[in-house]
Amino acid sequence: MIHARGLVQTFTTRQGREKSEVRAVDGVDLDVAEGEVVGFVGPNGAGKTTTLRMLTTLLRPTSGSARVAGYDVVTHSVDVRRRIGYVSQAGGAFSQARAGDEVVDHGMLYGLSRKVVEERGKHLFEQMQLDGLWTRMPKTMSGGQKRRLDIVMGLIHEPTLMFLDEPTTGLDPQARANLWEHIRGLRDRLGTTVFLTTHYLDEADTLSDRIVIIDQGRIVASDTSENLKTQVAGDLVDLELSDAAHVHDTARRLEAITEGRDSQVTIEGTHVRGRVPRAGRAVPGLLRDLDRAGLTLDSVEIHRPTLDDVFLTLTGRSLRDAETTARTGDGTDAPLPTAADAAGSGLTPGVPPASAADAPQGALR
Numbered sequence: 374m375i376h377a378r379g380l381v382q383t384f385t386t387r388q389g390r391e392k393s394e395v396r397a398v399d400g401v402d403l404d405v406a407e408g409e410v411v412g413f414v415g416p417n418g419a420g421k422t423t424t425l426r427m428l429t430t431l432l433r434p435t436s437g438s439a440r441v442a443g444y445d446v447v448t449h450s451v452d453v454r455r456r457i458g459y460v461s462q463a464g465g466a467f468s469q470a471r472a473g474d475e476v477v478d479h480g481m482l483y484g485l486s487r488k489v490v491e492e493r494g495k496h497l498f499e500q501m502q503l504d505g506l507w508t509r510m511p512k513t514m515s516g517g518q519k520r521r522l523d524i525v526m527g528l529i530h531e532p533t534l535m536f537l538d539e540p541t542t543g544l545d546p547q548a549r550a551n552l553w554e555h556i557r558g559l560r561d562r563l564g565t566t567v568f569l570t571t572h573y574l575d576e577a578d579t580l581s582d583r584i585v586i587i588d589q590g591r592i593v594a595s596d597t598s599e600n601l602k603t604q605v606a607g608d609l610v611d612l613e614l615s616d617a618a619h620v621h622d623t624a625r626r627l628e629a630i631t632e633g634r635d636s637q638v639t640i641e642g643t644h645v646r647g648r649v650p651r652a653g654r655a656v657p658g659l660l661r662d663l664d665r666a667g668l669t670l671d672s673v674e675i676h677r678p679t680l681d682d683v684f685l686t687l688t689g690r691s692l693r694d695a696e697t698t699a700r701t702g703d704g705t706d707a708p709l710p711t712a713a714d715a716a717g718s719g720l721t722p723g724v725p726p727a728s729a730a731d732a733p734q735g736a737l738r
């Protein structure tokens with residue numbers, strides 16, 4: 374459904390007379406199969422939105438190529454646009470119209486008849502738990518309802534592939550959980566392929582069949598959450614010894630079951646900690662070994678890794694730390710895509726493009 378090779382996007386920024394180049398996306402290869410739900414994860418400024426904008430034809434790649442829903446994003450951008458849905462970070466820019474009218478107008482811009490759009494729209498309202506809100510003004514809806522309306526607009530032309538950029542940012546936990554149900558339902562009920570960006574690791578974990586991690590414009594991992602945790606991070610084994618004199622001997626024995634990985638076994642007071650793949654299987658043998666050697670433990674804890682541990686193992690930085698230090702090449706704070714950016718995209722739920730001529734400034738023409 375998505376096949377990208379060597380995608381690169383560079384931006385030139387100016388500060389006074391100084392020009393500098395930001396390599397926002399730096400050679401991304403990506404393959405997404407039909408029906409997959411893929412979570413695209415990375416810290417602020419990692420290149421998620423820029424990648425998405427290239428895949429949705431809003432931004433011409435500086436180099437590299439991508440086929441999306443069967444078409445080349447540069448030479449067949451209109452064909453790509455007809456087959457995809459895109460819910461941007463900022464959501465749709467709603468007019469003063471009622472929700473149902475917004476949906477009808479949107480669907481008709483894709484060439485659908487009023488009757489078809491109304492039928493589909495009302496059905497989607499039910500599926501997205503928006504029933505009863507067809508004649509409501511979007512500005513009077515809750516954040517969660519507006520986000521679900523964004524998704525209805527993105528789905529009205531029955532795209533085979535849905536791009537969601539930070540779909541639950543700004544929603545309360547209940548509304549997020551609710552939206553997760555709907556996103557899962559897109560694939561389960563409609564067979565839609567879903568590609569979503571998020572920096573909520575729990576969200577990526579819960580929703581995705583596969584997680585693709587991007588850092589500084591490059592893909593650093595791509596696998597199921599379970600495989601990433603088991604193979605990349607490993608379980609954290611925390612051994613607490615009765616006698617601090619035994620920590621070094623214990624650390625050596627823990628090191629021996631780390632399967633040759635750079636386990637970074639650490640010693641802190643009477644604690645010895647290290648990462649072990651499939652600790653549940655390896656630790657019983659370790660305990661027997663320690664017992665035979667007369668190394669007495671006060672406690673043993675095994676912690677399952679998180680996606681943040683995976684990121685830390687891959688990049689040497691915590692995803693959360695990376696978030697707070699995300700900077701542009703010239704040291705200023707990374708600019709976030711603005712509402713105007715989203716509203717003018719031509720692919721947000723607000724205004725679907727009828728032709729390449731509708732493309733926004735900076736997009737493909």
Ligand SMILES: Nc1ncnc2c1ncn2[C@@H]1O[C@H](COP(=O)(O)OP(=O)(O)OP(=O)(O)O)[C@@H](O)[C@H]1O
Nearest residue numbers: 384395397416417418419420421422423701707708
């Ligand atoms: N129009 C632009 N001009 C200059 N630099 C840009 C532009 N758009 C993005 N960038 C830079 O490109 C890099 C990647 O930005 P991008 O928005 O793709 O990251 P992101 O992973 O989506 O971040 P976030 O999670 O904050 O949305 C950042 O360094 C950003 O500052």
